[in-house]
Amino acid sequence: MDFVHHYTEEQQRFRQEVAAWLDLHLPEPVRRLGELAELDRATWVACKAFQRLLGEKGWLSPTDPVEWGGAGLTPDHALVIREELSHRGVGWLLQEKASLVRDALLRQGTEEQKQRYLPIMARGQATLWHLLIEPGVQVDPEGLGVRVSRDGDDYILDGEDRFVGQGLWPDYLWTLALADPEALPEHATATFLVPAGLEGLRISTSQELVSEEVHRVVFEHVRVPPVNLLGEEVEGWSFMQSMLTNLSGVEYPLEDNKDLSDLLEWARTTTRDGVPIGQEPFLQQLLMEAQVKSHVVRLFRIRNAWMVANGQPLTYELAQTALLEKQAALHLSLAVREVMGLYALLAPRDPRAPANGRLQRHQRLSLTQQNPSPGPEAQADAIASVLRLHEPSLQAPFMIPTPWTDATGAPRVVIAGASQGDDDAI
Amino acid sequence: MDFVHHYTEEQQRFRQEVAAWLDLHLPEPVRRLGELAELDRATWVACKAFQRLLGEKGWLSPTDPVEWGGAGLTPDHALVIREELSHRGVGWLLQEKASLVRDALLRQGTEEQKQRYLPIMARGQATLWHLLIEPGVQVDPEGLGVRVSRDGDDYILDGEDRFVGQGLWPDYLWTLALADPEALPEHATATFLVPAGLEGLRISTSQELVSEEVHRVVFEHVRVPPVNLLGEEVEGWSFMQSMLTNLSGVEYPLEDNKDLSDLLEWARTTTRDGVPIGQEPFLQQLLMEAQVKSHVVRLFRIRNAWMVANGQPLTYELAQTALLEKQAALHLSLAVREVMGLYALLAPRDPRAPANGRLQRHQRLSLTQQNPSPGPEAQADAIASVLRLHEPSLQAPFMIPTPWTDATGAPRVVIAGASQGDDDAI
């Protein structure tokens, strides 16, 4: 066994190249950006400009073919890029969630769509927000906020839902829209890549506990031309599944848990009557429990990435990791309060705030990171389903199944009144 | 508010009378009995003899009318008797679970059955074991081990199930028996009070983690005369519900948690380098958490008993208390191990065993006390059901419902092919 990644000399040279380039090009305001919540327009403009620079190098999609805007590099090179950006606190600029949409487009988009979207996405010319859906979690179609109807050749979108993405305003919104609420759940859901400049789109200002990356978007009779439909009209679920079961995002974890290391450092350096708080036996146990949980999450992620890299089929692993991560976040949130007392709640603006108020942000983030769709611990559902606890006969490993994939992981698509795909599998 | 019980002067005099009587009559071997597992035949004979003495005073069923063998006393007097026996560590001699059967008989038995069973039970002349079923928990009829068929006037019982009761051999077994496994769950279940001397009865010796009060009883073609059927043939569920929803057993809690106070005392008196273990900050927090949980259980029991005593309808309270009690037992079990280390596992026979090995017994008991029927945390089901979390419209408080009671708490009985009782309620 070997729990560390070894780089070739060539890759180590590449790392130096990336580091040197970043030292030269990473703009100061982006470098200094602590919390996305503090993003102002000027900084956001600088971020986008820098993303475009990254895109020009092909480093936003390093393993993609050059023809689609990628850099045609190996996964190890991609890892180097991720690491160097992350070390500088700007790993988020890689827009990794948006890359899932890009991959799905690559696999399921029309030639015209690939031509239209892939290069601009790869080159950082398009900021994409996507519908807030958790990987591996069963989605209730009735819970979808956006409805679609047809008007001539165009589609009309109405409704409201929550989207995840960076910045103040996106270039595109990736969304699922329900065509027929009366139909069976799996029916007639379409996927769109909606240009965010269309009339009738409104980003509402409902405030949330941590609002920096989640946005409420209202669609008021938004007219969307057919070219923005991805795949076929009824392939919404299929496209989504293709995204959610995409394993290219399952990569080796990089940074340590920054919140936890902030807390440990605070406990090392803050004293009561000269004794570091971290030496108080009860708090010490709490801190080490947090350390253990964080490390187990890290090991699970290493395991997952290693399995993917070695072509081993994943069954329950991703959902297990996500579930544990959420539980660990809530535990850490409690540990922060118990160790720091009221200091835990101080924001960056407060001169007394420890660790620049990051741990206060964690207090809120640990709650928003819990399952965003109703039905708590939806990951647990996914694990139970893949373990087939309710089905005595089957034990074969397979991709994360939902009602919309069959046991082989292939999407199940059924259209009202017609039969398509493997009907027996339903 | 007032969280203590106040006694009248007359009741305090009665307490002295009970105490004096117990000092005179409680036999030495019974007094010394630490664990029921150590019960030998001689001690068991002494126990039964003492139970008969209690019965002669009417103190086994103090609030029952004198004609049925009771003493016609007030509930406060009954509480005094319970307290005095419990202080002497022999509260279990009151056979309180068996009294539920007696109460059900009183309400649903035929005149002949009352005449036959009530006096001998009240007088301590009959040791009763009953089918292991938890109050407030949904019972799966298919899970019942004993089946009944008809042979002439007699009933034939076959099968195997787990029974709870004291001693080495019972006088009577109270059981449910399923008449027709093919019928709907609620159908055709009968209740019997089976004399344990009948041919074909075998108490099997399967060993359990704590085997002292749970017994596996095998019925091999046991022929039971009709007089041992309680109620009507199909009233099994109804009789059981009548027992399970009987609130006369909901009484004020008496003793403190003996296992916990043993542990606290050990932590006070055991030192490491001269410092009591209970002063180690982490262990101290664990101990106090156990103390808190134990006290909350106690307060919940006080609340429940007070509600019953004041005619307030119980809804979720009993199940909540039982659930918390189980969780507290598992937590205490962990606290015992973390505080005592390997000492926690030493049995009474080991000269190094702390607290006479009682805490080692608690290690095992905390596991056997978890839900004995499949489907963990069945109390949680009962709470969710009574809170009607799945039914948006109803919020009225009512008795613990199961599929076999309606919202008023009245039993629902349906016989295959015939209609009886409130059919609409199903």
Add this chain to the structure above:
Amino acid sequence: MDLALTETQVMLQNSAKEFLSAELPKHRVREIDDSETGFDRELWRKMCDLGWASIVIPEQYGGLGSGFTDMAVIFEQLGYNAYGGPLLDSAVLSAQLIAEAGSEAQKKAFLPAIAEGQQIFTVALTEPEYGWGADRVKMKATRQGDHWVLNGTKLFIPWAHIADRIIVIARTSEGRTPEDGITAFVVDRTSPGVSTRLHYGWIGDKLNEVNFSNVRVPAENVLGAVGHAWAPVEHARDRATAVLSVYMAGGAQKAYEMCRDYSTTRIAFGVPIGTFQRVQDFVIVALTEADASKWTAYEALWRLDSGQKDTAVGISMAKAVASDGFSKACDASHHVHAGIGVDLDFGLTNYTVRARTFQQYLGDSIFHKARMAKLMNL
């Protein structure tokens, strides 16, 4: 044995319910929280007109001289509505400290004003070396003629920015134990050298950093005997802690009710989400934490009001339960509510932020469990 509220208590409860449901809908709570001071003087006036500030103040000083259970009945409703303002700090904590340690003249001067809500008091105990024990009081006061001079910093002091007076707990001498040598001073907030600054953060009460720079306090403003303030501080803190625990139980109850109701109305996969056992389990956690907080707190109050032994251990247990329980109930409620629960308009976060804050205020679960252990001779 009697777990029922008295007739008076039921009356207080009903009047509080009525008043608060009219005056404090959830959007008002957020408005007040988001306002510059977090304080609504008109609402404060109305609460005081209902007599809420006077309940546990002795009759001879303009109060009702009622028990703490009466006060708690009001606070349970305040907690249920996620707002208390400076009522706890002024009318319970400060008033009890004055009643216990103050001279007759001080009681006459301060208590009626507190009882009527004309003056708002708060207590400044915690410092940069944060903690709730006597050993955490480091700030010095030194005698200069007939004055004392205070220098130092207090952190996390509730409502100091709108308080009329601050009772400052400071060290006037080093004793053999941390409890020795602690003195309480009544300080005008407007005294030269006193400055307050609101803390920024995710805080469910208005807390301040208060700085004292050569603040001169007349000797007659010392509460009780110089160097011996800790015992009355601890008594007053115990009383406030018992009342706060009920407030937190009220908040936990609301967090429970919100998730119970949501679980029966939110439909997913065609059924109310309360159908799912995982959702049920979170609702049950919230319910049980709320009940545990309520009954431990009321038992503690009964001990207090009826002069039982073990009052302090009961109070510490109540706060330990409420500190853990209110937060857990909110966590569970968030689990059930998922995305909607973190929307600030929805209302649940009004409770969560208070659960996080009051988990700490007047001592967290760790502090109170350690105190229980000491009181139980562990």
Add this chain to the structure above:
Amino acid sequence: MDLALTETQVMLQNSAKEFLSAELPKHRVREIDDSETGFDRELWRKMCDLGWASIVIPEQYGGLGSGFTDMAVIFEQLGYNAYGGPLLDSAVLSAQLIAEAGSEAQKKAFLPAIAEGQQIFTVALTEPEYGWGADRVKMKATRQGDHWVLNGTKLFIPWAHIADRIIVIARTSEGRTPEDGITAFVVDRTSPGVSTRLHYGWIGDKLNEVNFSNVRVPAENVLGAVGHAWAPVEHARDRATAVLSVYMAGGAQKAYEMCRDYSTTRIAFGVPIGTFQRVQDFVIVALTEADASKWTAYEALWRLDSGQKDTAVGISMAKAVASDGFSKACDASHHVHAGIGVDLDFGLTNYTVRARTFQQYLGDSIFHKARMAKLMNL
């Protein structure tokens, strides 16, 4: 990055699986556990014939000189089958202590015998003032001419009743730190003055009280330098702890598999109980505890075998995870199994009793977390 077992390790794993499924069905485990000594010499012989006792012993002393990960692959299967016997204490803990601290003569005398299973060794560390740190070693050894004389009591010593030799950790002088002045002695179990007594209880390993009454030990039986045994003891204990953690992960895995399988086969209310989310949640807990135990343990072993920094912190983390995790996995499995789980014939309790015992053995989660904190400069 490579999480795969080597070919050799896969071979070891397969051979262990095959051997143990043939030799150690659950009723055999109970039979052996319930036997007078809890030791089956024939089984021991077979295990040693497979070379299991020789894996981590250096080649020049009759061992295979393989890595601890190889050993762990066997122990994972032993844990899965709920039986290890004295293999850990003799072939890992004692052998490592001898290899680290022993003289050439001692290594030659003892290690080949251990590697072949001809002699069984155990280490006697813990005492009535129970604990796993150097500060808990109080038993005295005093020098008399060319002998040492041992007096005192050791508690909870595994397999001392059937061991040939006991390595006794005793104090020969008081040093500035608890670690100073500790010495290790190789003592024949049959020496005059040595008596062993099996502990009674719910114990998943055979533990003994060992009494030493004027036991004379020749000076050449001291392992390493007098007064400086603690460092090698700690190193040997670390190695044994890493291997034990994998054993516990194997047990947790079996506890998980039992409840997973039971949940798919036990029917209640007409459906497999695995249909119920509450049952699912317990299965998931068991699975995750088993996985966490496994990966932290294998990472620790990799650190050990590849000479990484932070080996000790990794081992302590692995044991902290396994100590909590094996017990939690068993608890969860009991929840799913309900009544049948506590039937001693069913087999689950074979794991539970070991989870409880090994939770403590070589240090519990609290001990190892405190050690982690120290190693992480907290």
